[in-house]
Amino acid sequence: MSTFVVFDLEFTSWKGALEQDWGAPGQFREIVQIGALRLDQDCSVVEEYEILVKPVVNPVLSDYFTELTGISQEAVDQEGVPPAEALGEFLGFCRGQSVLSYGNDMMVLGENVGWARARGEEVKNGYLGAHFLNIRPWVNTLAPRTATLNVGRLWQALELPRPAAGNEHAALFDCHSFAAALRHLCxxxxxxxxGVLAE
Known part of the structure:
Protein backbone atom coordinates (compact mmCIF):
# COMPACT_ATOMS: atom_id res chain seq x y z
CA MET A 1 0.00 0.00 0.00
CA SER A 2 1.29 3.46 -0.92
CA THR A 3 1.57 5.75 2.09
CA PHE A 4 3.11 9.03 3.21
CA VAL A 5 3.42 10.93 6.50
CA VAL A 6 2.18 14.35 7.60
CA PHE A 7 3.61 15.80 10.81
CA ASP A 8 3.47 18.80 13.09
CA LEU A 9 5.64 20.03 15.95
CA GLU A 10 5.00 22.08 19.05
CA PHE A 11 8.18 23.70 20.36
CA THR A 12 9.17 26.02 23.17
CA SER A 13 7.97 29.55 22.73
CA TRP A 14 7.41 32.79 24.56
CA LYS A 15 5.26 35.84 23.97
CA GLY A 16 6.79 37.72 21.03
CA ALA A 17 9.17 34.88 20.11
CA LEU A 18 7.63 34.35 16.67
CA GLU A 19 7.90 38.03 15.79
CA GLN A 20 11.54 38.05 16.95
CA ASP A 21 12.34 34.73 15.24
CA TRP A 22 13.34 33.25 18.62
CA GLY A 23 16.15 35.80 18.67
CA ALA A 24 16.07 36.73 22.36
CA PRO A 25 18.86 35.34 24.56
CA GLY A 26 18.20 31.79 25.72
CA GLN A 27 15.28 31.19 23.37
CA PHE A 28 15.57 27.98 21.37
CA ARG A 29 12.93 26.10 19.40
CA GLU A 30 13.12 22.92 21.46
CA ILE A 31 10.55 20.33 20.45
CA VAL A 32 7.98 19.53 23.15
CA GLN A 33 5.48 17.50 21.11
CA ILE A 34 5.56 15.60 17.82
CA GLY A 35 2.38 14.50 16.08
CA ALA A 36 2.22 12.55 12.83
CA LEU A 37 -0.21 10.59 10.69
CA ARG A 38 0.54 7.94 8.11
CA LEU A 39 -1.90 8.42 5.23
CA ASP A 40 -2.78 6.24 2.26
CA GLN A 41 -3.32 7.31 -1.36
CA ASP A 42 -6.81 8.59 -0.45
CA CYS A 43 -5.36 10.67 2.41
CA SER A 44 -7.14 8.43 4.91
CA VAL A 45 -5.41 7.81 8.24
CA VAL A 46 -3.58 4.49 8.47
CA GLU A 47 -1.60 5.14 11.66
CA GLU A 48 -1.15 7.85 14.31
CA TYR A 49 2.02 8.86 16.13
CA GLU A 50 2.34 11.24 19.08
CA ILE A 51 5.06 11.81 21.68
CA LEU A 52 5.96 14.38 24.32
CA VAL A 53 9.58 15.52 24.59
CA LYS A 54 11.46 16.99 27.55
CA PRO A 55 13.26 20.21 26.56
CA VAL A 56 16.84 20.44 27.81
CA VAL A 57 17.87 24.11 27.62
CA ASN A 58 14.51 25.41 28.85
CA PRO A 59 12.96 22.52 30.80
CA VAL A 60 10.35 24.81 32.39
CA LEU A 61 7.62 25.65 29.89
CA SER A 62 6.52 29.26 29.61
CA ASP A 63 2.97 30.18 30.60
CA TYR A 64 2.54 31.44 27.04
CA PHE A 65 3.41 28.02 25.60
CA THR A 66 1.13 26.15 28.00
CA GLU A 67 -1.81 28.46 27.28
CA LEU A 68 -1.23 28.20 23.53
CA THR A 69 -0.89 24.42 23.32
CA GLY A 70 -2.64 23.06 26.39
CA ILE A 71 0.51 21.05 27.19
CA SER A 72 1.20 21.19 30.92
CA GLN A 73 4.51 21.11 32.73
CA GLU A 74 3.27 18.10 34.66
CA ALA A 75 2.52 16.16 31.46
CA VAL A 76 5.98 16.85 30.04
CA ASP A 77 7.70 16.00 33.33
CA GLN A 78 5.80 12.72 33.68
CA GLU A 79 5.37 11.56 30.08
CA GLY A 80 8.11 13.36 28.15
CA VAL A 81 11.08 11.42 26.81
CA PRO A 82 14.63 12.63 26.12
CA PRO A 83 15.00 14.48 22.78
CA ALA A 84 17.38 12.00 21.13
CA GLU A 85 15.05 9.11 21.91
CA ALA A 86 11.95 10.93 20.63
CA LEU A 87 13.69 12.16 17.48
CA GLY A 88 15.05 8.72 16.66
CA GLU A 89 11.68 7.10 17.19
CA PHE A 90 9.92 9.67 15.00
CA LEU A 91 12.50 9.36 12.22
CA GLY A 92 11.96 5.61 12.38
CA PHE A 93 8.23 6.20 11.87
CA CYS A 94 9.12 8.24 8.78
CA ARG A 95 11.64 5.82 7.26
CA GLY A 96 11.02 5.15 3.57
CA GLN A 97 8.26 7.74 3.34
CA SER A 98 7.64 11.19 1.98
CA VAL A 99 7.10 13.38 5.05
CA LEU A 100 4.98 16.49 4.58
CA SER A 101 4.78 19.55 6.78
CA TYR A 102 2.68 22.70 6.49
CA GLY A 103 5.60 25.07 6.87
CA ASN A 104 9.26 24.59 7.70
CA ASP A 105 8.93 22.22 10.65
CA MET A 106 11.68 20.09 9.13
CA MET A 107 14.09 22.93 9.90
CA VAL A 108 13.11 22.83 13.59
CA LEU A 109 13.49 19.05 13.49
CA GLY A 110 16.99 19.50 12.05
CA GLU A 111 17.94 22.01 14.74
CA ASN A 112 16.87 19.58 17.46
CA VAL A 113 18.75 16.66 15.89
CA GLY A 114 21.85 18.87 15.69
CA TRP A 115 21.59 19.92 19.33
CA ALA A 116 21.15 16.31 20.49
CA ARG A 117 24.20 15.19 18.51
CA ALA A 118 26.20 18.17 19.81
CA ARG A 119 25.44 16.91 23.34
CA GLY A 120 26.94 13.58 22.32
CA GLU A 121 23.60 11.77 22.15
CA GLU A 122 22.81 9.20 19.48
CA VAL A 123 19.82 9.90 17.26
CA LYS A 124 18.80 6.71 15.52
CA ASN A 125 17.19 6.63 12.08
CA GLY A 126 18.63 9.75 10.43
CA TYR A 127 17.14 11.93 7.73
CA LEU A 128 18.45 9.98 4.76
CA GLY A 129 15.71 7.39 5.02
CA ALA A 130 12.90 9.92 4.49
CA HIS A 131 12.01 12.68 2.03
CA PHE A 132 10.85 15.88 3.77
CA LEU A 133 8.73 18.42 1.91
CA ASN A 134 7.06 21.69 2.91
CA ILE A 135 3.72 21.44 1.15
CA ARG A 136 2.32 24.75 2.37
CA PRO A 137 2.92 26.55 -0.97
CA TRP A 138 0.98 23.79 -2.78
CA VAL A 139 -1.96 24.06 -0.36
CA ASN A 140 -1.97 27.87 -0.45
CA THR A 141 -1.91 27.92 -4.26
CA LEU A 142 -4.89 25.57 -4.50
CA ALA A 143 -6.79 27.27 -1.65
CA PRO A 144 -5.62 30.91 -1.39
CA ARG A 145 -7.84 31.55 1.65
CA THR A 146 -5.49 29.32 3.66
CA ALA A 147 -2.43 31.49 3.02
CA THR A 148 -2.50 33.40 6.32
CA LEU A 149 -3.66 30.51 8.51
CA ASN A 150 -1.81 28.01 10.65
CA VAL A 151 -2.24 24.29 10.00
CA GLY A 152 -4.75 23.82 12.82
CA ARG A 153 -7.22 26.12 11.08
CA LEU A 154 -7.12 24.59 7.59
CA TRP A 155 -10.29 22.61 8.20
CA GLN A 156 -12.16 25.81 9.11
CA ALA A 157 -10.89 27.72 6.08
CA LEU A 158 -12.10 24.92 3.82
CA GLU A 159 -15.44 24.68 5.70
CA LEU A 160 -14.86 21.04 6.64
CA PRO A 161 -16.20 19.12 9.66
CA ARG A 162 -14.02 19.21 12.78
CA PRO A 163 -11.41 16.55 11.97
CA ALA A 164 -10.69 15.23 15.49
CA ALA A 165 -11.07 15.92 19.17
CA GLY A 166 -8.88 18.68 20.56
CA ASN A 167 -7.82 22.12 19.37
CA GLU A 168 -5.25 23.85 17.21
CA HIS A 169 -1.67 23.96 18.50
CA ALA A 170 -1.93 20.36 19.67
CA ALA A 171 0.33 18.51 17.25
CA LEU A 172 -1.93 15.54 16.53
CA PHE A 173 -5.05 17.71 16.08
CA ASP A 174 -3.09 19.92 13.69
CA CYS A 175 -2.11 16.79 11.72
CA HIS A 176 -5.77 15.79 11.43
CA SER A 177 -6.60 19.32 10.20
CA PHE A 178 -3.77 18.97 7.66
CA ALA A 179 -4.98 15.55 6.51
CA ALA A 180 -8.57 16.78 6.17
CA ALA A 181 -7.37 19.61 3.94
CA LEU A 182 -5.37 17.22 1.76
CA ARG A 183 -8.36 14.85 1.44
CA HIS A 184 -10.59 17.75 0.45
CA LEU A 185 -8.18 19.15 -2.14
CA CYS A 186 -7.57 15.74 -3.69
CA GLY A 195 6.91 11.50 -5.56
CA VAL A 196 4.82 11.94 -2.41
CA LEU A 197 3.40 8.43 -2.43
CA ALA A 198 5.80 5.58 -1.65
CA GLU A 199 5.26 1.84 -1.51
Missing amino acids: AEGAALPT
Whole structure:
Protein backbone atom coordinates (compact mmCIF):
# COMPACT_ATOMS: atom_id res chain seq x y z
CA MET A 1 0.00 0.00 0.00
CA SER A 2 1.29 3.46 -0.92
CA THR A 3 1.57 5.75 2.09
CA PHE A 4 3.11 9.03 3.21
CA VAL A 5 3.42 10.93 6.50
CA VAL A 6 2.18 14.35 7.60
CA PHE A 7 3.61 15.80 10.81
CA ASP A 8 3.47 18.80 13.09
CA LEU A 9 5.64 20.03 15.95
CA GLU A 10 5.00 22.08 19.05
CA PHE A 11 8.18 23.70 20.36
CA THR A 12 9.17 26.02 23.17
CA SER A 13 7.97 29.55 22.73
CA TRP A 14 7.41 32.79 24.56
CA LYS A 15 5.26 35.84 23.97
CA GLY A 16 6.79 37.72 21.03
CA ALA A 17 9.17 34.88 20.11
CA LEU A 18 7.63 34.35 16.67
CA GLU A 19 7.90 38.03 15.79
CA GLN A 20 11.54 38.05 16.95
CA ASP A 21 12.34 34.73 15.24
CA TRP A 22 13.34 33.25 18.62
CA GLY A 23 16.15 35.80 18.67
CA ALA A 24 16.07 36.73 22.36
CA PRO A 25 18.86 35.34 24.56
CA GLY A 26 18.20 31.79 25.72
CA GLN A 27 15.28 31.19 23.37
CA PHE A 28 15.57 27.98 21.37
CA ARG A 29 12.93 26.10 19.40
CA GLU A 30 13.12 22.92 21.46
CA ILE A 31 10.55 20.33 20.45
CA VAL A 32 7.98 19.53 23.15
CA GLN A 33 5.48 17.50 21.11
CA ILE A 34 5.56 15.60 17.82
CA GLY A 35 2.38 14.50 16.08
CA ALA A 36 2.22 12.55 12.83
CA LEU A 37 -0.21 10.59 10.69
CA ARG A 38 0.54 7.94 8.11
CA LEU A 39 -1.90 8.42 5.23
CA ASP A 40 -2.78 6.24 2.26
CA GLN A 41 -3.32 7.31 -1.36
CA ASP A 42 -6.81 8.59 -0.45
CA CYS A 43 -5.36 10.67 2.41
CA SER A 44 -7.14 8.43 4.91
CA VAL A 45 -5.41 7.81 8.24
CA VAL A 46 -3.58 4.49 8.47
CA GLU A 47 -1.60 5.14 11.66
CA GLU A 48 -1.15 7.85 14.31
CA TYR A 49 2.02 8.86 16.13
CA GLU A 50 2.34 11.24 19.08
CA ILE A 51 5.06 11.81 21.68
CA LEU A 52 5.96 14.38 24.32
CA VAL A 53 9.58 15.52 24.59
CA LYS A 54 11.46 16.99 27.55
CA PRO A 55 13.26 20.21 26.56
CA VAL A 56 16.84 20.44 27.81
CA VAL A 57 17.87 24.11 27.62
CA ASN A 58 14.51 25.41 28.85
CA PRO A 59 12.96 22.52 30.80
CA VAL A 60 10.35 24.81 32.39
CA LEU A 61 7.62 25.65 29.89
CA SER A 62 6.52 29.26 29.61
CA ASP A 63 2.97 30.18 30.60
CA TYR A 64 2.54 31.44 27.04
CA PHE A 65 3.41 28.02 25.60
CA THR A 66 1.13 26.15 28.00
CA GLU A 67 -1.81 28.46 27.28
CA LEU A 68 -1.23 28.20 23.53
CA THR A 69 -0.89 24.42 23.32
CA GLY A 70 -2.64 23.06 26.39
CA ILE A 71 0.51 21.05 27.19
CA SER A 72 1.20 21.19 30.92
CA GLN A 73 4.51 21.11 32.73
CA GLU A 74 3.27 18.10 34.66
CA ALA A 75 2.52 16.16 31.46
CA VAL A 76 5.98 16.85 30.04
CA ASP A 77 7.70 16.00 33.33
CA GLN A 78 5.80 12.72 33.68
CA GLU A 79 5.37 11.56 30.08
CA GLY A 80 8.11 13.36 28.15
CA VAL A 81 11.08 11.42 26.81
CA PRO A 82 14.63 12.63 26.12
CA PRO A 83 15.00 14.48 22.78
CA ALA A 84 17.38 12.00 21.13
CA GLU A 85 15.05 9.11 21.91
CA ALA A 86 11.95 10.93 20.63
CA LEU A 87 13.69 12.16 17.48
CA GLY A 88 15.05 8.72 16.66
CA GLU A 89 11.68 7.10 17.19
CA PHE A 90 9.92 9.67 15.00
CA LEU A 91 12.50 9.36 12.22
CA GLY A 92 11.96 5.61 12.38
CA PHE A 93 8.23 6.20 11.87
CA CYS A 94 9.12 8.24 8.78
CA ARG A 95 11.64 5.82 7.26
CA GLY A 96 11.02 5.15 3.57
CA GLN A 97 8.26 7.74 3.34
CA SER A 98 7.64 11.19 1.98
CA VAL A 99 7.10 13.38 5.05
CA LEU A 100 4.98 16.49 4.58
CA SER A 101 4.78 19.55 6.78
CA TYR A 102 2.68 22.70 6.49
CA GLY A 103 5.60 25.07 6.87
CA ASN A 104 9.26 24.59 7.70
CA ASP A 105 8.93 22.22 10.65
CA MET A 106 11.68 20.09 9.13
CA MET A 107 14.09 22.93 9.90
CA VAL A 108 13.11 22.83 13.59
CA LEU A 109 13.49 19.05 13.49
CA GLY A 110 16.99 19.50 12.05
CA GLU A 111 17.94 22.01 14.74
CA ASN A 112 16.87 19.58 17.46
CA VAL A 113 18.75 16.66 15.89
CA GLY A 114 21.85 18.87 15.69
CA TRP A 115 21.59 19.92 19.33
CA ALA A 116 21.15 16.31 20.49
CA ARG A 117 24.20 15.19 18.51
CA ALA A 118 26.20 18.17 19.81
CA ARG A 119 25.44 16.91 23.34
CA GLY A 120 26.94 13.58 22.32
CA GLU A 121 23.60 11.77 22.15
CA GLU A 122 22.81 9.20 19.48
CA VAL A 123 19.82 9.90 17.26
CA LYS A 124 18.80 6.71 15.52
CA ASN A 125 17.19 6.63 12.08
CA GLY A 126 18.63 9.75 10.43
CA TYR A 127 17.14 11.93 7.73
CA LEU A 128 18.45 9.98 4.76
CA GLY A 129 15.71 7.39 5.02
CA ALA A 130 12.90 9.92 4.49
CA HIS A 131 12.01 12.68 2.03
CA PHE A 132 10.85 15.88 3.77
CA LEU A 133 8.73 18.42 1.91
CA ASN A 134 7.06 21.69 2.91
CA ILE A 135 3.72 21.44 1.15
CA ARG A 136 2.32 24.75 2.37
CA PRO A 137 2.92 26.55 -0.97
CA TRP A 138 0.98 23.79 -2.78
CA VAL A 139 -1.96 24.06 -0.36
CA ASN A 140 -1.97 27.87 -0.45
CA THR A 141 -1.91 27.92 -4.26
CA LEU A 142 -4.89 25.57 -4.50
CA ALA A 143 -6.79 27.27 -1.65
CA PRO A 144 -5.62 30.91 -1.39
CA ARG A 145 -7.84 31.55 1.65
CA THR A 146 -5.49 29.32 3.66
CA ALA A 147 -2.43 31.49 3.02
CA THR A 148 -2.50 33.40 6.32
CA LEU A 149 -3.66 30.51 8.51
CA ASN A 150 -1.81 28.01 10.65
CA VAL A 151 -2.24 24.29 10.00
CA GLY A 152 -4.75 23.82 12.82
CA ARG A 153 -7.22 26.12 11.08
CA LEU A 154 -7.12 24.59 7.59
CA TRP A 155 -10.29 22.61 8.20
CA GLN A 156 -12.16 25.81 9.11
CA ALA A 157 -10.89 27.72 6.08
CA LEU A 158 -12.10 24.92 3.82
CA GLU A 159 -15.44 24.68 5.70
CA LEU A 160 -14.86 21.04 6.64
CA PRO A 161 -16.20 19.12 9.66
CA ARG A 162 -14.02 19.21 12.78
CA PRO A 163 -11.41 16.55 11.97
CA ALA A 164 -10.69 15.23 15.49
CA ALA A 165 -11.07 15.92 19.17
CA GLY A 166 -8.88 18.68 20.56
CA ASN A 167 -7.82 22.12 19.37
CA GLU A 168 -5.25 23.85 17.21
CA HIS A 169 -1.67 23.96 18.50
CA ALA A 170 -1.93 20.36 19.67
CA ALA A 171 0.33 18.51 17.25
CA LEU A 172 -1.93 15.54 16.53
CA PHE A 173 -5.05 17.71 16.08
CA ASP A 174 -3.09 19.92 13.69
CA CYS A 175 -2.11 16.79 11.72
CA HIS A 176 -5.77 15.79 11.43
CA SER A 177 -6.60 19.32 10.20
CA PHE A 178 -3.77 18.97 7.66
CA ALA A 179 -4.98 15.55 6.51
CA ALA A 180 -8.57 16.78 6.17
CA ALA A 181 -7.37 19.61 3.94
CA LEU A 182 -5.37 17.22 1.76
CA ARG A 183 -8.36 14.85 1.44
CA HIS A 184 -10.59 17.75 0.45
CA LEU A 185 -8.18 19.15 -2.14
CA CYS A 186 -7.57 15.74 -3.69
CA ALA A 187 -11.31 15.02 -3.76
CA GLU A 188 -11.70 18.31 -5.64
CA GLY A 189 -9.33 16.99 -8.30
CA ALA A 190 -5.87 18.09 -7.14
CA ALA A 191 -2.99 15.61 -7.46
CA LEU A 192 -0.40 15.37 -4.70
CA PRO A 193 3.05 16.55 -5.76
CA THR A 194 5.10 14.03 -7.71
CA GLY A 195 6.91 11.50 -5.56
CA VAL A 196 4.82 11.94 -2.41
CA LEU A 197 3.40 8.43 -2.43
CA ALA A 198 5.80 5.58 -1.65
CA GLU A 199 5.26 1.84 -1.51
